[in-house]
Amino acid sequence: MFARACDRAQIRVAWLTPHSLRHTHATRMWDAGMRELTLQRRLGHACPESTRMYTRISDRAVVDDYRRAMGLREEQGASLPNRK
8 A cells, every 4th residue: 555655656765665654753753852751652662662763863963962961052063954
């Protein structure tokens, strides 16, 4: 059914699968601030470790966390483009 929908939409990329969309959804929800336990329940995972495997931390989030930890302001270091 998913393959037929992709064909109708003329989307033909090998990485696009229902599973990859699940990972994308989990990552977007995490980036938007959804709490880990809420995301775990939404994905139907029994343990938090499974949920962590589904999310990818963006470069922007890493840089932002680093700056916060170091007490740096935006203009004190090179910035990455917003990739959301």
